[in-house]
Amino acid sequence: MLPIISIKNFSKSFGKTKAVENLNLDIEKGELFGLIGPDGAGKTTTIRTIVTLMAPDSGEIYVNNLDVSKDIRKIRSITGYMPQRFSLYPDLSINQNLNFFANLFDVPKKEIAGRKKRLFQFSNLEPFANRLAGQLSGGMKQKLALSCTLIHNPVVLILDEPTTGVDPVSRNEFWIILKELKSEGVTILVSTPYMDEALKCDRIAIMHEGSVLAHGKPEALTALIDNNIYKLTGSGLINKYIDSIVQITGILSVQSFGDSLHLTFPKLTSEQEINDKIKDILKQNFMLKQIEPTIEDVFIALVEGKSQNGN
Amino acid sequence: METDIAVKASKLSRHFGTFTAVDEISFEVKKGEIFGFLGANGAGKTTAIKMLCGLIKPTSGEAYVAGYNINTDSSMVKKHIGYMSQKFSLYEDLTVKENIEFYGGIYGLSRKEIFEKTKKLLSELHLEKMRDSLTKALPLGWKQRLALSTALLHDPSIIFLDEPTGGVDPISRKNFWRIIYEIANQGKTVFVTTHYMDEAEYCNRLSVMFKGKIIEIGTPTELKNKYNKPSIQDVFIELVTRN
Numbered sequence: 001m002l003p004i005i006s007i008k009n010f011s012k013s014f015g016k017t018k019a020v021e022n023l024n025l026d027i028e029k030g031e032l033f034g035l036i037g038p039d040g041a042g043k044t045t046t047i048r049t050i051v052t053l054m055a056p057d058s059g060e061i062y063v064n065n066l067d068v069s070k071d072i073r074k075i076r077s078i079t080g081y082m083p084q085r086f087s088l089y090p091d092l093s094i095n096q097n098l099n100f101f102a103n104l105f106d107v108p109k110k111e112i113a114g115r116k117k118r119l120f121q122f123s124n125l126e127p128f129a130n131r132l133a134g135q136l137s138g139g140m141k142q143k144l145a146l147s148c149t150l151i152h153n154p155v156v157l158i159l160d161e162p163t164t165g166v167d168p169v170s171r172n173e174f175w176i177i178l179k180e181l182k183s184e185g186v187t188i189l190v191s192t193p194y195m196d197e198a199l200k201c202d203r204i205a206i207m208h209e210g211s212v213l214a215h216g217k218p219e220a221l222t223a224l225i226d227n228n229i230y231k232l233t234g235s236g237l238i239n240k241y242i243d244s245i246v247q248i249t250g251i252l253s254v255q256s257f258g259d260s261l262h263l264t265f266p267k268l269t270s271e272q273e274i275n276d277k278i279k280d281i282l283k284q285n286f287m288l289k290q291i292e293p294t295i296e297d298v299f300i301a302l303v304e305g306k307s308q309n310g311n
Numbered sequence: 312m313e314t315d316i317a318v319k320a321s322k323l324s325r326h327f328g329t330f331t332a333v334d335e336i337s338f339e340v341k342k343g344e345i346f347g348f349l350g351a352n353g354a355g356k357t358t359a360i361k362m363l364c365g366l367i368k369p370t371s372g373e374a375y376v377a378g379y380n381i382n383t384d385s386s387m388v389k390k391h392i393g394y395m396s397q398k399f400s401l402y403e404d405l406t407v408k409e410n411i412e413f414y415g416g417i418y419g420l421s422r423k424e425i426f427e428k429t430k431k432l433l434s435e436l437h438l439e440k441m442r443d444s445l446t447k448a449l450p451l452g453w454k455q456r457l458a459l460s461t462a463l464l465h466d467p468s469i470i471f472l473d474e475p476t477g478g479v480d481p482i483s484r485k486n487f488w489r490i491i492y493e494i495a496n497q498g499k500t501v502f503v504t505t506h507y508m509d510e511a512e513y514c515n516r517l518s519v520m521f522k523g524k525i526i527e528i529g530t531p532t533e534l535k536n537k538y539n540k541p542s543i544q545d546v547f548i549e550l551v552t553r554n
Contacts, residue, residue, distance in 0.1 A: 038480030038481070039479065208480070238489075256485055304482075
């Protein structure tokens with residue numbers, strides 16, 4: 001049996017632009033799988049092909065053993081898809097929106113009430129059931145859209161950047177809901193440009209310019225980095241000293257992370273040596289500490305590695 | 312009015328019917344400062360920015376932007392500010408150079424000024440190689456730089472950036488912030504909103520809006536110390552969930 005989503009040698013172009021090139025990915029049943037990457041990486045093209053909104057140029061995609069090129073209706077009945085710009089009816093209430101989507105997906109009449117009750121347990125939207133969708137906050141709208149996507153009990157839930165433009169608190173709440181759904185056995189494929197959300201997934205694929213740079217468990221990906229990363233904290237780093245720090249002999253990369261810098265050095269360079277060189281530049285108090293790489297470090301290392309090999 | 316103040320808001324409010332979008336906010340932003348304007352979705356940030364840019368009138372209160380009163384002098388305000396939003400308003404079917412020339416014309420620059428500005432901006436933003444490419448062919452990170460350069464054409468003293476980095480990859484985001492530092496080093500004031508809390512750490516000072524009010528204001532270090540949290544992300548979550 002195939003994994004619940006199986007993507008083999010998938011390519012898709014728009015005119016001369018290669019949106020996705022030779023993509024291979026398997027997503028297992030019950031997984032919370034993240035497609036991580038910036039705009040233009042090919043995440044939306046991949047998702048739209050999986051949910052049968054467009055056909056692959058070449059390659060094959062199967063969802064629950066169904067072929068996206070042939071079994072379009074069947075795939076649509078077992079998948080829940082929340083696009084980047086979801087469409088709710090602003091002049092219908094929460095309740096009416098849920099009823100509308102239930103009818104659209106042929107949910108039996110006698111089951112609708114029970115399903116709504118269950119969805120309200122996730123969303124905490126029950127007290128607002130009669131409020132018009134157009135009058136909800138961004139975070140509430142997003143939870144309602146997710147509920148509408150789930151009303152027909154899909155086997156696979158596919159979410160395209162559900163947390164883009166959403167504040168950190170609503171983002172956290174949304175991920176808690178996804179974890180609950182996963183514990184009920186729903187397979188979830190979610191795309192995001194936020195690198196920190198990668199850690200909330202079972203497995204991720206890091207996408208960039210139409211291809212997968214790496215995929216696996218988040219902790220396996222951070223283990224890919226075979227250089228040492230140091231976090232440097234001190235005042236005026238980014239606006240005063242970054243240009244001198246880049247010049248340090250042997251340094252592989254300097255990246256700003258919030259108010260600190262991440263410096264990459266080969267494993268052979270000793271911490272004492274780095275510490276001395278930084279002391280020469282800063283001539284003030286600072287803190288240098290070796291850290292575990294983050295997914296953002298991995299992304300940067302992979303992209304920079306690729307452009308160095310390519311050019 | 313003191314000359315080192317770029318933005319001064321006093322009890323600025325805006326109501327829509329019975330809904331209070333912005334509720335008596337007061338704050339000051341100094342010239343050359345990078346000021347982060349944070350808040351949850353629906354907190355009132357966009358309404359506040361629209362008032363400061365002279366696009367909508369306050370229900371009550373007043374504000375001075377670049378020395379001009381937003382109630383009585385909104386056309387002067389518009390001349391002295393730049394604005395860039397997440398939905399970059401660029402013409403996709405014009406080249407990079409044509410977009411700059413077009414916006415130069417809109418802002419009433421002379422031919423000579425447009426010629427000089429185009430040359431200067433292309434160089435400053437490292438866009439020379441792409442000058443004759445159609446805008447729609449540009450990667451998102453480049454479009455973002457172009458949108459920024461058109462917003463700076465008329466040499467505004469303050470630039471408003473409304474979620475300028477949404478969806479942009481981490482490398483381009485970091486490069487964009489280095490440009491923001493360069494702009495601030497030239498003495499321009501940068502007023503920026505973002506949902507990326509690591510970017511909030513790059514700001515000189517921050518305010519946090521919640522339900523129409525400014526509930527906290529300070530430097531990133533001050534806020535982290537006050538709430539004893541390791542990052543602005545944690546401070547933000549604490550503030551919003553507590554209120």
